[in-house]
Amino acid sequence: MPININGPTSTQVDPSKTRQSQSSNGVTPEKSGNGTESASTEDVVQLSDKARVMKAVESRIQNMPDVDQDKVDRIRNALSNGEYKIDFDKLADAFRRFESGL
Numbered sequence: 525m526p527i528n529i530n531g532p533t534s535t536q537v538d539p540s541k542t543r544q545s546q547s548s549n550g551v552t553p554e555k556s557g558n559g560t561e562s563a564s565t566e567d568v569v570q571l572s573d574k575a576r577v578m579k580a581v582e583s584r585i586q587n588m589p590d591v592d593q594d595k596v597d598r599i600r601n602a603l604s605n606g607e608y609k610i611d612f613d614k615l616a617d618a619f620r621r622f623e624s625g626l
Contacts (some may be wrong), residue, residue: 571579602608 599608
């Protein structure tokens, strides 16, 4: 089911049932300045452990450099010294795998 980031539509939520359930549990919704109901003070969002891990991983990835400069320098030095050997069969296999995946 797709998630509407703009909020639920009238077919997804029956406003009369929502108000009844809120008034039955003793919580009366507050009106904000624009006439819409604001969240009560009891509304809390808690992230799961997986979400916390994903957030930490995302933050670490954003702090990583785009280029591994040490690897670039090693390959550049090997090329300039004539020490870099290319395995043409391995390279051709990589091209075949890439193109078969397209």
